[in-house]
Amino acid sequence: MPDEAATTSPGHLDSLTVEEEGKLQEAWIHLLRLCGVEESAKLETPNQTQEFREHLSDKSADGFRHRLWTFILADHPDVLVLRFLRARKWDVEKAVAMLVSALNWRHERRLEDDIVNKGDSIGLAETQSDDEKRFLAQYQSGKAYIRGSDKEQRPVFIIKVRLHDPKLQSPESMEAFVLHNIETIRTMIRHPNEKACLIFDLTGFGLKNMDFHVVKFLVQVFEARYPEYLGVVLIHNAPFVFWGIWKMIQPWLDPVIASKINFTSSNGDLARFIAQENLQKCYGGKDSWEYNYVGPVKGENAGMGLEKKQQVEADRTVLLRQFEQLSLEWVRAKPDSPDAVQKVAERRELAEQLRENYWHLDSFVRARTYYDRVGVIGRLGEVDYKAAT
Known part of the structure; x- marks a missing residue:
């Protein structure tokens, strides 16, 4: 509704x-x-x-x-x-x-040709470039995924920052991964619920996980290329080491984006934005689902x-x-x-x-995505944010 x-x-x-x-x-x-x-x-x-x-x-x-x-x-x-x-x-x-x-x-950027029309279907190719292998590794890692919706019926995109190591992939492969996720989210949102909820889960975050290039890229694309797609941004469980980094990041933020950022540290904080049945158990909610990547299959495209x-x-x-x-x-x-x-x-x-x-x-x-394979996105565009069980 x-x-x-x-x-x-x-x-x-x-x-x-x-x-x-x-x-x-x-x-x-x-x-x-x-x-x-x-x-x-x-x-x-x-x-x-x-x-x-x-x-x-x-x-x-x-x-x-x-x-x-x-x-x-x-x-x-x-x-x-x-x-x-x-x-x-x-x-x-x-x-x-x-x-x-x-x-x-x-x-x-050849967004349609190189991002949308290929996606993770490159995993079906007999050979892949180093960047293509690293692109696929992002999905396999479970560092970022969509699960459920918030109280305003917006898809929740969760980024587990502790699983990210900027040394393991090139900036180009990370940019491709970011853009493919944004384009996938775009297939799931429509009027009147036109925006997404982002959770940056900083549980276990350390300096080795910090990727200034990705942060700058996210800020730039959401400000200039995908305006008004962010509904709310939740920075969850930020450790002490993060606050020094935050002082460096703040000046990069467009005021509109900055106004959407909220800091959370408990189930109660998250529950202000996401109902318990749509919140994973790892965040204190009732949803027992865990991400398990399902890769492309021959013939799906x-x-x-x-x-x-x-x-x-x-x-x-x-x-x-x-x-x-x-x-x-x-x-x-x-x-x-x-x-x-x-x-x-x-x-x-x-x-x-x-x-x-x-x-x-x-x-x-x-190209079909993980979310098509598990039934989150239906054949005619129907969306069930919790279809993957």
């Missing part, structure tokens, strides 16, 4: 003020122009397409459209745009520039690259072009008019069709 607080949070899809909806419409005008939608050039909003394209290495409209809709995944398209608007305090120009920059970063993909993609192209056209009509409609209300309803219905379409496409573009 959706959390009431999540459905009424200011600046979110179901709780926009007239001014915020106007900002969202303005952002879509810029995005439609970048996608090459000709009619959008006629709208009154100043055309800044050339300025925004300066953030792109591939400045083609088709390339931009592809990257935008790949980033959207299965959620209502407005949800992604609103993340960037909130992150830039409703400054439309800054928000669109930030989103365009994030899309370019994803393209240059057999659907990827088949001819059926072309038909699903063709269907998606039709739907997203319809969504673009509806967005133009929504922008043109007089605020609060019956026509505007109708366009909002039609866009929401079409967004649902896009969501369903994505999950038919999913098996062609995303």
Whole structure:
């Protein structure tokens, strides 16, 4: 059942003020122009397409459209745009520039090709590079996993820092591991519960576990590339040695991220955020589950690259072009008019069709993960955060 607080949070899809909806419409005008939608050039909003394209290495409209809709995944398209608007305090120009920059970063990092489309399926290859072996070792170690949800129905991502040794893998393989986990979490969250709960478990933490590169990378990607994905961050059982390190880390934190951080040291502290039935026994809760990595099996990605993909993609192209056209009509409609209300309803219905379409496409573009194998993520996107037993 959706959390009431999540459905009424200011600046979110179901709780926009007239001014915020106007900002969202303005952002879509810029995005439609970048996608090459000709009619959008006629709208009154100043055309800044050339300025925004300066953030792109591939400045083609088709390339931009592809990257935008790949980033959207299965959620209502407005949800992604609103993340960037909130992150830039409703400054439309800054928000669109930030989103365009994030899309370019994803393209240059080959995020879809090298992270999402491969994942830990590289374990099926006859030979692996050293970085690929180290990437797999992160999953096998149990140092990080998703289990259960918090009181606001957000997935709980637990990082057991004592199991991390920065000397055992390259920064590149750790970055790939971090990004693959973030992308996996993204497949599990959707409106109105749009964020995640992170627990940094510092039980048994020592200086040998400290990895400044990973910390900086996490701060950078959550601030600039995945804004508004963090709901709450719990730093649990921090030992005395950590507090000197904390003084070094604090200046790196964006104020918004810093405001989400809470320090916990007991079951009672954690219980403020996570119900006992969703809290593992190692934290004083009632959940007896323990992580046991289940690796890829031959044939699990057999659907990827088949001819059926072309038909699903063709269907998606039709739907997203319809969504673009509806967005133009929504922008043109007089605020609060019956026509505007109708366009909002039609866009929401079409967004649902896009969501369903994505999950038919999913098996062609995303390698199966541990969470698919154990049933946390269902074939059509259903999520059960405690399916793994």
